[in-house]
Amino acid sequence: MPDGTDHRAAPLHALLAQGPGDGAARWIVAADGVRLRAVHWGREATKGTVLLFAGRTEYAEKYGRVAADLLRLGFATLVVDWRGQGLSERLKADRFLGHVERFGDYQLDVAALVAHGRALGLPEPWHLLAHSMGGAIGLRSLIEGLPVRSAAFSAPMWGIQMTGALKPVAWSVSEMGRQLGLGHLLTPGQEPSVYIARCDFAGNTLTSDRETFEWIKGQVVAEPELGLGGPSLHWLNEALREMRRLMTARLPEVPALALVGTEEIVVDPSRIRRRVASWPGARLAVLTGARHEVLMEAPAIRARALKEIAGLFGAQFGAG
Numbered sequence: 001m002p003d004g005t006d007h008r009a010a011p012l013h014a015l016l017a018q019g020p021g022d023g024a025a026r027w028i029v030a031a032d033g034v035r036l037r038a039v040h041w042g043r044e045a046t047k048g049t050v051l052l053f054a055g056r057t058e059y060a061e062k063y064g065r066v067a068a069d070l071l072r073l074g075f076a077t078l079v080v081d082w083r084g085q086g087l088s089e090r091l092k093a094d095r096f097l098g099h100v101e102r103f104g105d106y107q108l109d110v111a112a113l114v115a116h117g118r119a120l121g122l123p124e125p126w127h128l129l130a131h132s133m134g135g136a137i138g139l140r141s142l143i144e145g146l147p148v149r150s151a152a153f154s155a156p157m158w159g160i161q162m163t164g165a166l167k168p169v170a171w172s173v174s175e176m177g178r179q180l181g182l183g184h185l186l187t188p189g190q191e192p193s194v195y196i197a198r199c200d201f202a203g204n205t206l207t208s209d210r211e212t213f214e215w216i217k218g219q220v221v222a223e224p225e226l227g228l229g230g231p232s233l234h235w236l237n238e239a240l241r242e243m244r245r246l247m248t249a250r251l252p253e254v255p256a257l258a259l260v261g262t263e264e265i266v267v268d269p270s271r272i273r274r275r276v277a278s279w280p281g282a283r284l285a286v287l288t289g290a291r292h293e294v295l296m297e298a299p300a301i302r303a304r305a306l307k308e309i310a311g312l313f314g315a316q317f318g319a320g
Contacts, residue, residue: 017064030108041067047074055132059086096229103242125149149316159268190230256282261290
């Protein structure tokens with residue numbers, strides 16, 4: 001089936017999402033036949049549309065509040081559950097195992113999402129807002145010509161934070177698992193269960209805001225099928241290879257912003273700084289006190305992040 005042509009209604013947990021009232025979900029199909037869920041909010045927006053690329057383990061409902069913020073700024077939101085997570089088709093019998101055959105397969109999801117957005121006639125210009133793993137997918141999409149006017153990255157996964165001693169271990173273990181046909185196994189040290197469902201607020205790496213933490217946790221407790229556990233060895237190896245490629249890739253001439261918190265311990269801030277420094281037209285914003293989820297932080301941090309994003313997107317309105 002061609003990209004994005006299956007537009008039948010899909011489930012959307014609107015009460016959990018707390019997004020704009022016009023939210024709607026559709027099933028779309030990637031070029032290789034994988035069924036995906038796409039959700040859009042704010043079709044009557046006046047300033048354009050934000051393509052929201054979520055992180056690993058995430059799903060559309062988690063971004064309902066962000067979509068509401070973006071609509072107040074004048075932007076519609078279109079988000080996809082990546083293959084293997086959310087309500088999109090899971091790729092292994094163990095639905096909680098994060099897995100992808102090739103990191104490049106996510107670009108098939110992007111193509112289906114873009115086709116769907118065009119079919120919906122979502123307002124232009126379009127912009128990219130990409131978080132964590134979505135930042136790796138998004139940068140690759142930009143390099144390949146994603147039709148957006150600007151791009152904002154929230155704690156992009158251009159590197160995973162590991163100690164110097166752990167990095168060669170991650171490479172060797174994931175490579176060995178791939179070569180021995182064991183790539184489907186859970187990465188050592190990871191858990192098969194959903195991170196936020198099993199951790200306490202005090203030790204979490206995602207947000208310093210308790211209310212937001214409990215809201216996200218409540219989503220996966222109420223609807224466990226949205227959740228995802230740790231990655232497979234194959235996913236880890238694919239991710240490491242893609243991040244290495246992205247660090248040396250020629251960057252597109254697209255106005256860009258990268259947001260990273262001072263308390264970031266999930267992705268590697270040094271690699272974010274290096275990529276931004278080598279990208280003409282890109283800028284880095286460091287958010288004091290923010291953990292990994294800068295868009296789901298305490299109100300003051302969240303407000304600054306949104307102000308930075310609105311400034312980037314708004315500067316492109318009516319230009320070009």
